[in-house]
Amino acid sequence: MSRQGSRDTAQELAVRRLLHASGLRYRVNVPVPGMPRRTIDIVFPRVKIAIFLDGCFWHGCPQHATHPKANAEWWRTKLDKNTARDIETTGHLTEAGWTVLRFWEHVPAEEVAATVHAAVDREKRDRDRQK
Structure with missing residues (x-):
């Protein structure tokens, strides 16, 4: 697992x-x-x-997640902890006033970029109105 890339993925x-x-x-x-x-x-x-870009x-991911058969119990625990950590992180940021956007790795980059761009534009407009 230490060789698994966690940053600068293709997506x-x-x-x-x-x-x-x-x-x-x-x-x-x-x-x-x-x-x-x-x-x-x-x-x-x-x-x-x-913005979080989550690997399936x-x-x-409910569509693409696989469940290893070897050492299945360990993997189930590991992946469940990852999901719980994601929920906790999102909640922490939301409570601190952040907008959190999460995307699965299978979502096309163009779709992600368009959604992010719209969110940034919306937040900038809202911030300018408050001034």
């Missing part, structure tokens, strides 16, 4: 390229405030938007 790179090409600037792999050893894949700090296997 992350594709989404980041599209966001950058559309003029958006962001930060990558930012630690979650107040939660050690957890990072946000793509962050728009000014508008407080956190590691995060339990």
